[in-house]
Amino acid sequence: xxxxxxxxxxxxxxxxxxxxxxxxxxxxxxxxxxxxxxxxxxxxxxxxxxxxxxxxxxxxxxxxxxxxxxxxxxx
Numbered sequence: 001x002x003x004x005x006x007x008x009x010x011x012x013x014x015x016x017x018x019x020x021x022x023x024x025x026x027x028x029x030x031x032x033x034x035x036x037x038x039x040x041x042x043x044x045x046x047x048x049x050x051x052x053x054x055x056x057x058x059x060x061x062x063x064x065x066x067x068x069x070x071x072x073x074x075x
Contacts (some may be wrong), residue, residue, distance in 0.1 A: 002051050004055035005055065007043065010045070017039070022033060037049060
């Protein structure tokens, strides 16, 4: 899954970014995935749309499950 795990860990450390992405996922799941990809580019941890979706789908924690339930259409 390329850089997805490392990128997820970095995003998780930034509460404001995490909240912003979660809010975006509620309104526009596909846009949130695109935003995650853009964050990856900025952090020199490029990821693809499919890598992000596969990584999130494979997570087994409550926050990730919330993302999947709330934004299931795009993720």
